[in-house]
Amino acid sequence: MAKLRGLAKGCGLIVAGAAALIAVALIALFVWAHFVGPPTPLPAPKTAAERVARNLKVFDAVWDDINRHYYDRTFHGQNWEAVRREFRPKAAAAVSDAELYLLVMTPMTAKLNDSHTTVVPGGTADFLAPVGAAPPKTTCAKPPNTEGLGFWPGRSWARNGWRVVADFPKGSSADREGFEPGSEFLVRNYMVSSCGLDRMTLDILPMDNGPKRQVSYVVSQMAPEPSHEAHSLSDGVEVLRFNRFDFNDGAWLVGRLASAPTAGVILDLRHNNGGPIVVLEAIAGILEAPGRPLGTAMDAHGRHALRSRGLNPLDRIALNDFKTPASFQYRGPLVVLVGPGSASAAEILARSLRFNGRAVLVGERTAGAVLAGHSYYLPDGGMVQVAVQDFEDPTGQRLEDQGVAPDIVARQTLEAIRSDRDLVVEAADAAMSRARVLARNP
Numbered sequence: 001m002a003k004l005r006g007l008a009k010g011c012g013l014i015v016a017g018a019a020a021l022i023a024v025a026l027i028a029l030f031v032w033a034h035f036v037g038p039p040t041p042l043p044a045p046k047t048a049a050e051r052v053a054r055n056l057k058v059f060d061a062v063w064d065d066i067n068r069h070y071y072d073r074t075f076h077g078q079n080w081e082a083v084r085r086e087f088r089p090k091a092a093a094a095v096s097d098a099e100l101y102l103l104v105m106t107p108m109t110a111k112l113n114d115s116h117t118t119v120v121p122g123g124t125a126d127f128l129a130p131v132g133a134a135p136p137k138t139t140c141a142k143p144p145n146t147e148g149l150g151f152w153p154g155r156s157w158a159r160n161g162w163r164v165v166a167d168f169p170k171g172s173s174a175d176r177e178g179f180e181p182g183s184e185f186l187v188r189n190y191m192v193s194s195c196g197l198d199r200m201t202l203d204i205l206p207m208d209n210g211p212k213r214q215v216s217y218v219v220s221q222m223a224p225e226p227s228h229e230a231h232s233l234s235d236g237v238e239v240l241r242f243n244r245f246d247f248n249d250g251a252w253l254v255g256r257l258a259s260a261p262t263a264g265v266i267l268d269l270r271h272n273n274g275g276p277i278v279v280l281e282a283i284a285g286i287l288e289a290p291g292r293p294l295g296t297a298m299d300a301h302g303r304h305a306l307r308s309r310g311l312n313p314l315d316r317i318a319l320n321d322f323k324t325p326a327s328f329q330y331r332g333p334l335v336v337l338v339g340p341g342s343a344s345a346a347e348i349l350a351r352s353l354r355f356n357g358r359a360v361l362v363g364e365r366t367a368g369a370v371l372a373g374h375s376y377y378l379p380d381g382g383m384v385q386v387a388v389q390d391f392e393d394p395t396g397q398r399l400e401d402q403g404v405a406p407d408i409v410a411r412q413t414l415e416a417i418r419s420d421r422d423l424v425v426e427a428a429d430a431a432m433s434r435a436r437v438l439a440r441n442p
Helices: 002-035 048-069 080-093 097-110 247-258 277-288 313-319 345-355 414-418 423-430 432-440
Strands: 118-120 152-156 162-167 184-193 196-205 213-218 228-232 238-242 265-268 293-299 302-307 334-338 360-363 372-377 383-392
Touching: 048 080, 048 097, 048 372, 048 383, 080 097, 097 118, 162 184, 228 247, 238 247, 247 277, 247 313, 265 423, 277 293, 277 302, 277 313, 277 345, 293 345, 334 345, 334 423, 334 432, 345 360, 360 423, 360 432, 423 432
Parallel strands: 238 265, 265 334, 334 360
Antiparallel strands: 118 383, 152 162, 184 196, 196 213, 228 238, 293 302, 293 383, 372 383
């Protein structure tokens, strides 16, 4: 018996030691992933032969990353080998990075017809320079423009999936030009200087099917929207907006929920474009209890059920939060704001909260862009994002190209924006009584 006890104790030590080694390895991987930068890019080509060789290295890397990691092994019906044969000669003939990315690799990835597979140039000095030319030397007399389009874009399913002006702040370019939230748009042209985006030209298709108008405007310098923000309403309800399921915004949200008022929380996901699944699972576990179904992920290796979960030691390291108990759950009234700019993990969370009877959804249908993407560095410093997972909600329905419909429809207007009113938040506050009923009957 003593020998058996000793053997059991020895096995326990071995298991504990193995668990410790795994934990150390995972922590090391996390640190490496977050603090090791991209590889040193290939030098700019000086001859036509170097340009061809460089183009093909970049092209082959893009094609191979998609070939190895793409979630749909039928490639949405495309013969991926035939696609390579079609586009590789075009890549070899490209005379600049701009032509390689915009006229060769972007059309190639577009054949997959999904929302998450794309290529992003690395901002190399020769992006628009001809072979053999020295990189232009310019200085910025002003800080780069940060406003971008001047509004948050989204997809409107009431309008057959068109890109729409989802929302914008008072004083922005969209405000000055008199855009109405929900208006369809097409980017016709844009001008970029060494100091950033300078001018946008858009085709605006009005919601009432009136005549199309072309708008060209100077992109103004505006402070970027903070990635997260909190404010309280007059009745004590707290509005929590966060724009990304990342460790920074996740840590902020966990801290705010831990001190949330009893009056209730309005969770604003209207500008949230998703993020890592591990953050989604942890936040879902706080909002709707661990073990609740989020849906099913499908990748090149099969199907995997996703569920909410409690905070674990790696979460605490990633979120830099060692105070919130692992068992913490926010059980107060919850209303979630969604809209055309809500994508990926934001849609998955909203759908799960509704399915599990935990929250009331207010706003507009979400973007329907839930394919999980992973980014891979390219030899020239650029990146390719590859859709590595598709997703079904807890009922078995795909959310890609479908989105999540709200329980209560509400939309901002230009008049409300100029009057400093948020009609969607007002509708959510009015729905808080409904959310209190759900909170009392989990």
